[in-house]
Amino acid sequence: MNMAMASSRVVLSRPRDHKLSVINGTLNKMSKEQLKRQAGELGLHDKGTKNVLLPRLKNYYKRVKDCLPTQADAGAAAVVTSLNEQPVDYFCVVDFEATCWSDVPFMTAESEIIEFPVVLLNARTLKKEAEFHSYCRPTRNPILSEYCRSLTGITQAQVDAADTFPFILKRFESWLAVHVRRDQTISIATHGPWDLQKFLFDQCKFCEQPFPPYAQHYVNMKRHFSNLYSVNIHDGDLSIAGMLSMLELEFEGQEHSGIDDARNIATIMQQMMRDGYVLRNNREVLLQ
Structure with missing residues:
Protein backbone atom coordinates (compact mmCIF):
# COMPACT_ATOMS: atom_id res chain seq x y z
CA MET A 1 0.00 0.00 0.00
CA THR A 81 -18.38 -4.57 -4.87
CA SER A 82 -21.30 -5.51 -2.69
CA LEU A 83 -23.30 -7.04 -5.52
CA ASN A 84 -24.02 -10.27 -3.67
CA GLU A 85 -25.21 -8.24 -0.69
CA GLN A 86 -27.80 -6.22 -2.58
CA PRO A 87 -31.24 -7.16 -1.22
CA VAL A 88 -32.92 -7.40 -4.63
CA ASP A 89 -32.14 -8.60 -8.13
CA TYR A 90 -33.24 -5.44 -9.93
CA PHE A 91 -33.82 -1.75 -9.31
CA CYS A 92 -36.52 0.03 -11.29
CA VAL A 93 -35.13 3.56 -11.44
CA VAL A 94 -37.99 6.03 -11.84
CA ASP A 95 -38.10 9.78 -12.43
CA PHE A 96 -41.61 11.03 -13.24
CA GLU A 97 -42.28 14.38 -14.84
CA ALA A 98 -45.58 16.03 -13.96
CA THR A 99 -47.67 19.07 -14.84
CA CYS A 100 -46.36 22.22 -13.15
CA TRP A 101 -46.77 25.98 -13.14
CA SER A 102 -44.41 28.82 -12.34
CA ASP A 103 -46.92 30.53 -10.02
CA VAL A 104 -48.23 27.46 -8.13
CA PRO A 105 -46.22 26.02 -5.19
CA PHE A 106 -44.94 22.52 -5.88
CA MET A 107 -46.56 20.87 -2.87
CA THR A 108 -50.05 22.30 -3.48
CA ALA A 109 -50.13 21.87 -7.26
CA GLU A 110 -52.68 19.43 -8.67
CA SER A 111 -49.98 17.68 -10.66
CA GLU A 112 -50.51 14.81 -13.06
CA ILE A 113 -47.78 12.51 -14.37
CA ILE A 114 -46.94 13.31 -17.98
CA GLU A 115 -43.78 11.24 -18.43
CA PHE A 116 -43.34 7.69 -17.09
CA PRO A 117 -39.70 6.55 -17.49
CA VAL A 118 -38.07 3.50 -15.91
CA VAL A 119 -34.51 2.18 -16.22
CA LEU A 120 -34.12 -1.47 -15.22
CA LEU A 121 -30.79 -1.79 -13.39
CA ASN A 122 -29.46 -5.27 -12.68
CA ALA A 123 -28.19 -5.26 -9.09
CA ARG A 124 -25.91 -8.27 -9.73
CA THR A 125 -24.20 -7.18 -12.94
CA LEU A 126 -24.77 -3.39 -12.67
CA LYS A 127 -26.00 -3.36 -16.27
CA LYS A 128 -28.83 -1.11 -17.40
CA GLU A 129 -30.73 -3.94 -19.02
CA ALA A 130 -33.88 -2.29 -20.36
CA GLU A 131 -35.95 0.87 -20.42
CA PHE A 132 -39.64 1.63 -20.28
CA HIS A 133 -40.70 5.04 -21.50
CA SER A 134 -44.06 6.61 -22.22
CA TYR A 135 -45.76 9.97 -22.06
CA CYS A 136 -49.11 10.26 -20.27
CA ARG A 137 -52.06 12.44 -21.26
CA PRO A 138 -53.25 14.59 -18.33
CA THR A 139 -57.02 14.99 -17.94
CA ARG A 140 -57.45 17.39 -15.02
CA ASN A 141 -55.30 20.09 -16.64
CA PRO A 142 -54.82 18.83 -20.19
CA ILE A 143 -53.00 21.93 -21.50
CA LEU A 144 -49.35 22.11 -20.43
CA SER A 145 -48.16 25.45 -19.12
CA GLU A 146 -45.37 27.23 -20.95
CA TYR A 147 -43.25 26.79 -17.82
CA CYS A 148 -43.84 23.02 -17.86
CA ARG A 149 -43.01 22.67 -21.54
CA SER A 150 -39.83 24.72 -21.12
CA LEU A 151 -38.68 22.86 -17.99
CA THR A 152 -39.31 19.30 -19.18
CA GLY A 153 -38.98 19.63 -22.93
CA ILE A 154 -42.29 17.77 -23.29
CA THR A 155 -44.55 19.11 -26.01
CA GLN A 156 -48.32 19.43 -26.07
CA ALA A 157 -48.43 17.14 -29.09
CA GLN A 158 -46.59 14.38 -27.20
CA VAL A 159 -49.08 14.29 -24.33
CA ASP A 160 -52.09 14.75 -26.61
CA ALA A 161 -51.06 11.61 -28.50
CA ALA A 162 -50.47 9.56 -25.33
CA ASP A 163 -52.78 7.30 -23.33
CA THR A 164 -53.93 8.29 -19.86
CA PHE A 165 -52.04 7.17 -16.76
CA PRO A 166 -54.03 4.00 -15.88
CA PHE A 167 -53.26 2.50 -19.30
CA ILE A 168 -49.58 3.43 -19.04
CA LEU A 169 -49.28 1.88 -15.58
CA LYS A 170 -50.76 -1.41 -16.86
CA ARG A 171 -48.40 -1.29 -19.82
CA PHE A 172 -45.45 -0.80 -17.47
CA GLU A 173 -46.47 -3.75 -15.32
CA SER A 174 -46.78 -5.97 -18.40
CA TRP A 175 -43.33 -4.80 -19.54
CA LEU A 176 -41.89 -5.55 -16.11
CA ALA A 177 -43.34 -9.09 -16.13
CA VAL A 178 -41.48 -9.74 -19.39
CA HIS A 179 -38.11 -8.52 -18.09
CA VAL A 180 -38.15 -9.82 -14.50
CA ARG A 181 -38.93 -13.44 -13.65
CA ARG A 182 -41.41 -14.36 -10.94
CA ASP A 183 -38.63 -15.67 -8.72
CA GLN A 184 -36.67 -12.41 -8.95
CA THR A 185 -37.12 -9.35 -6.77
CA ILE A 186 -37.24 -5.62 -7.44
CA SER A 187 -37.13 -2.31 -5.62
CA ILE A 188 -38.28 1.02 -6.98
CA ALA A 189 -35.52 3.63 -6.75
CA THR A 190 -35.96 7.39 -7.05
CA HIS A 191 -33.86 10.50 -6.62
CA GLY A 192 -35.93 11.66 -3.61
CA PRO A 193 -39.36 11.22 -2.04
CA TRP A 194 -41.56 13.26 -4.37
CA ASP A 195 -41.83 10.91 -7.34
CA LEU A 196 -43.73 8.38 -5.27
CA GLN A 197 -45.07 10.27 -2.25
CA LYS A 198 -46.33 13.22 -4.30
CA PHE A 199 -46.66 12.37 -8.00
CA LEU A 200 -47.60 8.67 -7.94
CA PHE A 201 -49.69 8.92 -4.79
CA ASP A 202 -51.67 11.92 -6.07
CA GLN A 203 -52.08 10.34 -9.51
CA CYS A 204 -53.46 7.07 -8.14
CA LYS A 205 -55.81 8.96 -5.83
CA PHE A 206 -57.08 11.13 -8.68
CA CYS A 207 -57.58 8.07 -10.92
CA GLU A 208 -59.28 6.17 -8.07
CA GLN A 209 -57.02 3.17 -8.35
CA PRO A 210 -54.96 1.35 -5.72
CA PHE A 211 -51.42 2.47 -5.08
CA PRO A 212 -49.05 -0.21 -6.49
CA PRO A 213 -47.90 -2.35 -3.53
CA TYR A 214 -44.44 -2.85 -5.04
CA ALA A 215 -43.86 0.92 -4.85
CA GLN A 216 -44.82 1.52 -1.22
CA HIS A 217 -41.32 0.78 0.11
CA TYR A 218 -38.54 2.20 -2.01
CA VAL A 219 -34.94 3.36 -2.33
CA ASN A 220 -34.51 7.10 -1.72
CA MET A 221 -31.17 7.44 -3.45
CA LYS A 222 -30.50 10.98 -2.23
CA ARG A 223 -30.48 9.85 1.40
CA HIS A 224 -28.24 6.88 0.64
CA PHE A 225 -25.82 9.16 -1.21
CA SER A 226 -25.77 11.54 1.75
CA ASN A 227 -25.03 8.66 4.12
CA LEU A 228 -22.31 7.03 2.03
CA TYR A 229 -20.38 10.17 1.11
CA SER A 230 -21.09 12.21 4.28
CA VAL A 231 -22.90 15.05 2.50
CA ASN A 232 -25.41 17.08 4.51
CA ILE A 233 -28.76 16.43 2.85
CA HIS A 234 -29.89 19.99 3.58
CA ASP A 235 -26.70 21.91 2.84
CA GLY A 236 -25.05 19.94 0.05
CA ASP A 237 -25.98 20.03 -3.64
CA LEU A 238 -27.80 16.72 -3.91
CA SER A 239 -29.46 17.41 -7.22
CA ILE A 240 -28.77 14.72 -9.81
CA ALA A 241 -26.22 16.97 -11.49
CA GLY A 242 -24.70 17.86 -8.11
CA MET A 243 -24.20 14.22 -7.14
CA LEU A 244 -22.65 13.44 -10.51
CA SER A 245 -20.30 16.39 -10.03
CA MET A 246 -19.13 14.98 -6.67
CA LEU A 247 -18.41 11.69 -8.45
CA GLU A 248 -16.63 13.70 -11.18
CA LEU A 249 -19.06 12.34 -13.77
CA GLU A 250 -20.99 14.30 -16.39
CA PHE A 251 -24.76 14.55 -16.69
CA GLU A 252 -25.75 12.87 -19.95
CA GLY A 253 -28.78 14.25 -21.77
CA GLN A 254 -31.21 16.98 -20.76
CA GLU A 255 -31.95 17.79 -17.13
CA HIS A 256 -35.65 17.42 -16.22
CA SER A 257 -36.18 14.99 -19.06
CA GLY A 258 -37.59 12.07 -17.10
CA ILE A 259 -35.81 9.35 -19.06
CA ASP A 260 -32.48 11.20 -19.00
CA ASP A 261 -32.82 11.87 -15.27
CA ALA A 262 -33.57 8.17 -14.65
CA ARG A 263 -30.53 7.10 -16.67
CA ASN A 264 -28.27 9.43 -14.69
CA ILE A 265 -29.72 8.28 -11.36
CA ALA A 266 -28.94 4.71 -12.42
CA THR A 267 -25.36 5.78 -13.22
CA ILE A 268 -24.98 7.19 -9.70
CA MET A 269 -26.38 3.98 -8.21
CA GLN A 270 -23.93 1.91 -10.25
CA GLN A 271 -21.01 3.84 -8.77
CA MET A 272 -22.39 3.63 -5.23
CA MET A 273 -22.62 -0.16 -5.51
CA ARG A 274 -19.11 -0.32 -6.97
CA ASP A 275 -18.04 1.68 -3.93
CA GLY A 276 -19.33 -1.14 -1.72
CA TYR A 277 -22.67 0.34 -0.67
CA VAL A 278 -25.82 -1.72 -0.16
CA LEU A 279 -28.92 0.03 -1.50
CA ARG A 280 -31.80 -1.08 0.70
CA ASN A 281 -35.33 0.28 0.80
CA ASN A 282 -35.07 3.23 3.15
CA ARG A 283 -38.39 5.06 2.73
CA GLU A 284 -42.10 4.27 2.75
CA VAL A 285 -44.97 6.02 0.99
CA LEU A 286 -47.56 7.20 3.51
CA LEU A 287 -50.90 6.06 2.12
CA GLN A 288 -53.22 8.60 3.70
Whole structure:
Protein backbone atom coordinates (compact mmCIF):
# COMPACT_ATOMS: atom_id res chain seq x y z
CA MET A 1 0.00 0.00 0.00
CA ASN A 2 1.74 3.15 -1.19
CA MET A 3 0.96 6.00 1.16
CA ALA A 4 3.14 9.10 1.20
CA MET A 5 2.04 9.98 4.71
CA ALA A 6 2.70 6.58 6.28
CA SER A 7 4.94 3.56 5.95
CA SER A 8 4.23 1.56 2.80
CA ARG A 9 3.16 -1.53 4.74
CA VAL A 10 1.35 -2.09 8.04
CA VAL A 11 2.02 -5.20 10.13
CA LEU A 12 -0.83 -7.70 9.59
CA SER A 13 -0.44 -9.63 12.83
CA ARG A 14 -3.05 -7.59 14.70
CA PRO A 15 -6.74 -8.59 14.83
CA ARG A 16 -8.63 -7.70 11.67
CA ASP A 17 -10.65 -4.86 13.24
CA HIS A 18 -7.44 -3.32 14.52
CA LYS A 19 -5.89 -3.56 11.08
CA LEU A 20 -8.87 -1.78 9.58
CA SER A 21 -8.69 0.96 12.18
CA VAL A 22 -5.04 1.54 11.31
CA ILE A 23 -5.88 1.65 7.59
CA ASN A 24 -8.84 3.98 8.11
CA GLY A 25 -6.78 6.30 10.26
CA THR A 26 -4.10 6.48 7.58
CA LEU A 27 -6.67 7.09 4.84
CA ASN A 28 -8.22 9.90 6.88
CA LYS A 29 -4.88 11.76 6.80
CA MET A 30 -4.41 11.50 3.07
CA SER A 31 -5.00 14.31 0.59
CA LYS A 32 -7.41 13.98 -2.30
CA GLU A 33 -4.55 13.36 -4.73
CA GLN A 34 -3.11 10.62 -2.51
CA LEU A 35 -6.54 8.98 -2.27
CA LYS A 36 -6.94 9.15 -6.05
CA ARG A 37 -3.53 7.58 -6.56
CA GLN A 38 -4.29 4.83 -4.04
CA ALA A 39 -7.64 4.06 -5.71
CA GLY A 40 -5.98 3.86 -9.10
CA GLU A 41 -3.29 1.49 -7.84
CA LEU A 42 -5.99 -0.83 -6.49
CA GLY A 43 -7.91 -0.83 -9.75
CA LEU A 44 -10.77 1.23 -8.32
CA HIS A 45 -12.51 4.18 -9.94
CA ASP A 46 -10.26 7.15 -9.14
CA LYS A 47 -12.71 10.00 -9.79
CA GLY A 48 -14.61 11.99 -7.18
CA THR A 49 -14.23 14.43 -4.34
CA LYS A 50 -12.36 13.49 -1.17
CA ASN A 51 -15.72 12.65 0.49
CA VAL A 52 -16.34 10.18 -2.33
CA LEU A 53 -12.86 8.65 -2.49
CA LEU A 54 -12.55 8.06 1.26
CA PRO A 55 -15.53 5.67 1.72
CA ARG A 56 -14.65 3.99 -1.59
CA LEU A 57 -11.25 2.98 -0.23
CA LYS A 58 -12.52 2.17 3.26
CA ASN A 59 -15.19 -0.12 1.85
CA TYR A 60 -12.58 -1.78 -0.34
CA TYR A 61 -10.35 -2.67 2.59
CA LYS A 62 -13.33 -3.74 4.67
CA ARG A 63 -14.20 -6.36 2.08
CA VAL A 64 -10.88 -7.84 1.01
CA LYS A 65 -9.36 -10.66 3.04
CA ASP A 66 -5.82 -9.34 2.68
CA CYS A 67 -6.31 -5.83 3.97
CA LEU A 68 -3.05 -4.51 2.55
CA PRO A 69 -2.19 -6.15 -0.76
CA THR A 70 1.15 -5.33 -2.31
CA GLN A 71 1.15 -3.29 -5.47
CA ALA A 72 1.66 -6.49 -7.47
CA ASP A 73 -1.27 -8.15 -5.72
CA ALA A 74 -3.45 -5.12 -6.29
CA GLY A 75 -3.26 -5.48 -10.04
CA ALA A 76 -4.80 -8.94 -9.78
CA ALA A 77 -7.47 -7.96 -7.27
CA ALA A 78 -10.97 -7.60 -8.67
CA VAL A 79 -12.86 -4.38 -8.04
CA VAL A 80 -14.64 -5.06 -4.77
CA THR A 81 -18.38 -4.57 -4.87
CA SER A 82 -21.30 -5.51 -2.69
CA LEU A 83 -23.30 -7.04 -5.52
CA ASN A 84 -24.02 -10.27 -3.67
CA GLU A 85 -25.21 -8.24 -0.69
CA GLN A 86 -27.80 -6.22 -2.58
CA PRO A 87 -31.24 -7.16 -1.22
CA VAL A 88 -32.92 -7.40 -4.63
CA ASP A 89 -32.14 -8.60 -8.13
CA TYR A 90 -33.24 -5.44 -9.93
CA PHE A 91 -33.82 -1.75 -9.31
CA CYS A 92 -36.52 0.03 -11.29
CA VAL A 93 -35.13 3.56 -11.44
CA VAL A 94 -37.99 6.03 -11.84
CA ASP A 95 -38.10 9.78 -12.43
CA PHE A 96 -41.61 11.03 -13.24
CA GLU A 97 -42.28 14.38 -14.84
CA ALA A 98 -45.58 16.03 -13.96
CA THR A 99 -47.67 19.07 -14.84
CA CYS A 100 -46.36 22.22 -13.15
CA TRP A 101 -46.77 25.98 -13.14
CA SER A 102 -44.41 28.82 -12.34
CA ASP A 103 -46.92 30.53 -10.02
CA VAL A 104 -48.23 27.46 -8.13
CA PRO A 105 -46.22 26.02 -5.19
CA PHE A 106 -44.94 22.52 -5.88
CA MET A 107 -46.56 20.87 -2.87
CA THR A 108 -50.05 22.30 -3.48
CA ALA A 109 -50.13 21.87 -7.26
CA GLU A 110 -52.68 19.43 -8.67
CA SER A 111 -49.98 17.68 -10.66
CA GLU A 112 -50.51 14.81 -13.06
CA ILE A 113 -47.78 12.51 -14.37
CA ILE A 114 -46.94 13.31 -17.98
CA GLU A 115 -43.78 11.24 -18.43
CA PHE A 116 -43.34 7.69 -17.09
CA PRO A 117 -39.70 6.55 -17.49
CA VAL A 118 -38.07 3.50 -15.91
CA VAL A 119 -34.51 2.18 -16.22
CA LEU A 120 -34.12 -1.47 -15.22
CA LEU A 121 -30.79 -1.79 -13.39
CA ASN A 122 -29.46 -5.27 -12.68
CA ALA A 123 -28.19 -5.26 -9.09
CA ARG A 124 -25.91 -8.27 -9.73
CA THR A 125 -24.20 -7.18 -12.94
CA LEU A 126 -24.77 -3.39 -12.67
CA LYS A 127 -26.00 -3.36 -16.27
CA LYS A 128 -28.83 -1.11 -17.40
CA GLU A 129 -30.73 -3.94 -19.02
CA ALA A 130 -33.88 -2.29 -20.36
CA GLU A 131 -35.95 0.87 -20.42
CA PHE A 132 -39.64 1.63 -20.28
CA HIS A 133 -40.70 5.04 -21.50
CA SER A 134 -44.06 6.61 -22.22
CA TYR A 135 -45.76 9.97 -22.06
CA CYS A 136 -49.11 10.26 -20.27
CA ARG A 137 -52.06 12.44 -21.26
CA PRO A 138 -53.25 14.59 -18.33
CA THR A 139 -57.02 14.99 -17.94
CA ARG A 140 -57.45 17.39 -15.02
CA ASN A 141 -55.30 20.09 -16.64
CA PRO A 142 -54.82 18.83 -20.19
CA ILE A 143 -53.00 21.93 -21.50
CA LEU A 144 -49.35 22.11 -20.43
CA SER A 145 -48.16 25.45 -19.12
CA GLU A 146 -45.37 27.23 -20.95
CA TYR A 147 -43.25 26.79 -17.82
CA CYS A 148 -43.84 23.02 -17.86
CA ARG A 149 -43.01 22.67 -21.54
CA SER A 150 -39.83 24.72 -21.12
CA LEU A 151 -38.68 22.86 -17.99
CA THR A 152 -39.31 19.30 -19.18
CA GLY A 153 -38.98 19.63 -22.93
CA ILE A 154 -42.29 17.77 -23.29
CA THR A 155 -44.55 19.11 -26.01
CA GLN A 156 -48.32 19.43 -26.07
CA ALA A 157 -48.43 17.14 -29.09
CA GLN A 158 -46.59 14.38 -27.20
CA VAL A 159 -49.08 14.29 -24.33
CA ASP A 160 -52.09 14.75 -26.61
CA ALA A 161 -51.06 11.61 -28.50
CA ALA A 162 -50.47 9.56 -25.33
CA ASP A 163 -52.78 7.30 -23.33
CA THR A 164 -53.93 8.29 -19.86
CA PHE A 165 -52.04 7.17 -16.76
CA PRO A 166 -54.03 4.00 -15.88
CA PHE A 167 -53.26 2.50 -19.30
CA ILE A 168 -49.58 3.43 -19.04
CA LEU A 169 -49.28 1.88 -15.58
CA LYS A 170 -50.76 -1.41 -16.86
CA ARG A 171 -48.40 -1.29 -19.82
CA PHE A 172 -45.45 -0.80 -17.47
CA GLU A 173 -46.47 -3.75 -15.32
CA SER A 174 -46.78 -5.97 -18.40
CA TRP A 175 -43.33 -4.80 -19.54
CA LEU A 176 -41.89 -5.55 -16.11
CA ALA A 177 -43.34 -9.09 -16.13
CA VAL A 178 -41.48 -9.74 -19.39
CA HIS A 179 -38.11 -8.52 -18.09
CA VAL A 180 -38.15 -9.82 -14.50
CA ARG A 181 -38.93 -13.44 -13.65
CA ARG A 182 -41.41 -14.36 -10.94
CA ASP A 183 -38.63 -15.67 -8.72
CA GLN A 184 -36.67 -12.41 -8.95
CA THR A 185 -37.12 -9.35 -6.77
CA ILE A 186 -37.24 -5.62 -7.44
CA SER A 187 -37.13 -2.31 -5.62
CA ILE A 188 -38.28 1.02 -6.98
CA ALA A 189 -35.52 3.63 -6.75
CA THR A 190 -35.96 7.39 -7.05
CA HIS A 191 -33.86 10.50 -6.62
CA GLY A 192 -35.93 11.66 -3.61
CA PRO A 193 -39.36 11.22 -2.04
CA TRP A 194 -41.56 13.26 -4.37
CA ASP A 195 -41.83 10.91 -7.34
CA LEU A 196 -43.73 8.38 -5.27
CA GLN A 197 -45.07 10.27 -2.25
CA LYS A 198 -46.33 13.22 -4.30
CA PHE A 199 -46.66 12.37 -8.00
CA LEU A 200 -47.60 8.67 -7.94
CA PHE A 201 -49.69 8.92 -4.79
CA ASP A 202 -51.67 11.92 -6.07
CA GLN A 203 -52.08 10.34 -9.51
CA CYS A 204 -53.46 7.07 -8.14
CA LYS A 205 -55.81 8.96 -5.83
CA PHE A 206 -57.08 11.13 -8.68
CA CYS A 207 -57.58 8.07 -10.92
CA GLU A 208 -59.28 6.17 -8.07
CA GLN A 209 -57.02 3.17 -8.35
CA PRO A 210 -54.96 1.35 -5.72
CA PHE A 211 -51.42 2.47 -5.08
CA PRO A 212 -49.05 -0.21 -6.49
CA PRO A 213 -47.90 -2.35 -3.53
CA TYR A 214 -44.44 -2.85 -5.04
CA ALA A 215 -43.86 0.92 -4.85
CA GLN A 216 -44.82 1.52 -1.22
CA HIS A 217 -41.32 0.78 0.11
CA TYR A 218 -38.54 2.20 -2.01
CA VAL A 219 -34.94 3.36 -2.33
CA ASN A 220 -34.51 7.10 -1.72
CA MET A 221 -31.17 7.44 -3.45
CA LYS A 222 -30.50 10.98 -2.23
CA ARG A 223 -30.48 9.85 1.40
CA HIS A 224 -28.24 6.88 0.64
CA PHE A 225 -25.82 9.16 -1.21
CA SER A 226 -25.77 11.54 1.75
CA ASN A 227 -25.03 8.66 4.12
CA LEU A 228 -22.31 7.03 2.03
CA TYR A 229 -20.38 10.17 1.11
CA SER A 230 -21.09 12.21 4.28
CA VAL A 231 -22.90 15.05 2.50
CA ASN A 232 -25.41 17.08 4.51
CA ILE A 233 -28.76 16.43 2.85
CA HIS A 234 -29.89 19.99 3.58
CA ASP A 235 -26.70 21.91 2.84
CA GLY A 236 -25.05 19.94 0.05
CA ASP A 237 -25.98 20.03 -3.64
CA LEU A 238 -27.80 16.72 -3.91
CA SER A 239 -29.46 17.41 -7.22
CA ILE A 240 -28.77 14.72 -9.81
CA ALA A 241 -26.22 16.97 -11.49
CA GLY A 242 -24.70 17.86 -8.11
CA MET A 243 -24.20 14.22 -7.14
CA LEU A 244 -22.65 13.44 -10.51
CA SER A 245 -20.30 16.39 -10.03
CA MET A 246 -19.13 14.98 -6.67
CA LEU A 247 -18.41 11.69 -8.45
CA GLU A 248 -16.63 13.70 -11.18
CA LEU A 249 -19.06 12.34 -13.77
CA GLU A 250 -20.99 14.30 -16.39
CA PHE A 251 -24.76 14.55 -16.69
CA GLU A 252 -25.75 12.87 -19.95
CA GLY A 253 -28.78 14.25 -21.77
CA GLN A 254 -31.21 16.98 -20.76
CA GLU A 255 -31.95 17.79 -17.13
CA HIS A 256 -35.65 17.42 -16.22
CA SER A 257 -36.18 14.99 -19.06
CA GLY A 258 -37.59 12.07 -17.10
CA ILE A 259 -35.81 9.35 -19.06
CA ASP A 260 -32.48 11.20 -19.00
CA ASP A 261 -32.82 11.87 -15.27
CA ALA A 262 -33.57 8.17 -14.65
CA ARG A 263 -30.53 7.10 -16.67
CA ASN A 264 -28.27 9.43 -14.69
CA ILE A 265 -29.72 8.28 -11.36
CA ALA A 266 -28.94 4.71 -12.42
CA THR A 267 -25.36 5.78 -13.22
CA ILE A 268 -24.98 7.19 -9.70
CA MET A 269 -26.38 3.98 -8.21
CA GLN A 270 -23.93 1.91 -10.25
CA GLN A 271 -21.01 3.84 -8.77
CA MET A 272 -22.39 3.63 -5.23
CA MET A 273 -22.62 -0.16 -5.51
CA ARG A 274 -19.11 -0.32 -6.97
CA ASP A 275 -18.04 1.68 -3.93
CA GLY A 276 -19.33 -1.14 -1.72
CA TYR A 277 -22.67 0.34 -0.67
CA VAL A 278 -25.82 -1.72 -0.16
CA LEU A 279 -28.92 0.03 -1.50
CA ARG A 280 -31.80 -1.08 0.70
CA ASN A 281 -35.33 0.28 0.80
CA ASN A 282 -35.07 3.23 3.15
CA ARG A 283 -38.39 5.06 2.73
CA GLU A 284 -42.10 4.27 2.75
CA VAL A 285 -44.97 6.02 0.99
CA LEU A 286 -47.56 7.20 3.51
CA LEU A 287 -50.90 6.06 2.12
CA GLN A 288 -53.22 8.60 3.70
